[in-house]
Amino acid sequence: MxxxxxxxxxxxxxxxxxxxxxxxxxxxxxxxxxxxxxxxxxxxxxxxxxxxxxxxxxxxxxxxxxxxxxxxxxxxxxxxxxxxxxxxxxxxxxxxxxxxxxxxxxxxxxxxxxxxxxxxxxxxxxxxxxxxxxxxxxxxxxxxxxxxxxxxxxxxxxxxxxxxxxxxxxxxxxxxxxxxxxxxxxxxxxxxxHLSESPFNRLPVYQYDILKKGIPCPNCKNKFYKIDTRTTVLCHTCGHKEKVESAVLRCIKEFKLLFPKEKITTNTIHEWCEVVPSKKSIRNILFKHFTLTRRGKSAYFI
Ligand SMILES: [Zn+2]
Incomplete structure (x- = not known):
């Protein structure tokens, strides 16, 4: 066991x-x-x-x-x-x-x-x-x-x-x-x-602005997806195809991993995923899987 x-x-x-x-x-x-x-x-x-x-x-x-x-x-x-x-x-x-x-x-x-x-x-x-x-x-x-x-x-x-x-x-x-x-x-x-927080991390310094935006292909792991149809993305290197929704969700997970303190908003995720042209699709995905919270003037998803 x-x-x-x-x-x-x-x-x-x-x-x-x-x-x-x-x-x-x-x-x-x-x-x-x-x-x-x-x-x-x-x-x-x-x-x-x-x-x-x-x-x-x-x-x-x-x-x-x-x-x-x-x-x-x-x-x-x-x-x-x-x-x-x-x-x-x-x-x-x-x-x-x-x-x-x-x-x-x-x-x-x-x-x-x-x-x-x-x-x-x-x-x-x-x-x-x-x-x-x-x-x-x-x-x-x-x-x-x-x-x-x-x-x-x-x-x-x-x-x-x-x-x-x-x-x-x-x-x-x-x-x-x-x-x-x-x-x-x-x-x-x-x-x-067991201690869950590892103090051994040796990570490079990085900021949002300098990072390349896009959704990585999980199959070949070293290329970004291109848009295929309205609902699918495609990797031109290995031919792997994925539904926009699951690709965006994975990319949000990655965003939260890299920037645990940043808020999830439609604009941020639209920019982060880059490949999805429609902001509305991003918004729909966020509404489906997250809850919109309003704090004062700002609104974000949790
Ligand atoms: Zn690929």
């Missing part, structure tokens, strides 16, 4: 939106690609582990704090006699270890994921002790991408390489689990420790 599921990180959603609407620096773009790849890997892991969850509990994407240190846990699997902590890496290509340091094939040093795993395990163990729990923990570094290779890999049973995933899956499936109320209680306690 999944007790806490994974959502696309807000930071990733904002960056995905911004990279189409403004010029990101190379550093910002590579940070976006790294986040996107990491998230893809985590989703892949969720799909991989899902068949095992009939008698186990899964908590994903936890942000926790212990002794003033914040730490993120990609996935926690709770069985009746063990908590498995997973750090998931979607690394692709050749990597190398030299003197305990990790490098990419271009000899760029990266953060040692084993140290990250150890730190997480230690902080998580202390968090459990604070709530009076002494459940045993096993932690694993999972390399989910089949195209990953690590030269001079250490003999470390905490690392699960792509070629070991099947056997590891079998091991987990054999792990006995008969969940009782106390396990659900523990899992819920851990879930309640």
């Amino acid at each position: 999944i007790l806490k599921s994974r959502n696309e990180p807000v930071e990733l959603q904002v960056l995905r939106s911004l990279r189409l609407r403004m010029r990101l620096t190379n550093k910002e773009e590579s940070y976006y690609l790294q986040l996107d790849k990491g998230y893809e890997g985590e989703k892949k892991f969720d799909r991989w582990i899902e068949p095992l969850l009939a008698d186990k509990l899964l908590l994903t994407d936890l942000l926790l704090e212990c002794s003033n240190s914040l730490f993120q846990i990609d996935s926690l699997l709770l069985t009746s006699n063990m908590i498995y902590l997973f750090e998931i890496k979607n690394f692709e290509g050749d990597f190398l270890i030299e003197d305990d340091k990790w490098y990419t094939n271009t000899k760029k040093e990266i953060k040692n994921p084993l140290l990250q795993l150890k730190r997480n395990e230690s902080l998580f163990r202390r968090s459990l002790q604070e709530i009076g729990c002494t459940f045993p923990i096993e932690s694993y570094l999972i390399f989910i991408n089949p195209n990953f290779h690590l030269y001079q890999a250490p003999t470390n049973t905490s690392i699960i390489f792509p070629t070991q995933l099947n056997r590891f899956y079998f091991k987990l499936s054999q792990s006995p689990s008969s969940l009782k109320d106390s396990h659900f209680k523990l899992a819920n306690q851990v879930r309640s420790l």
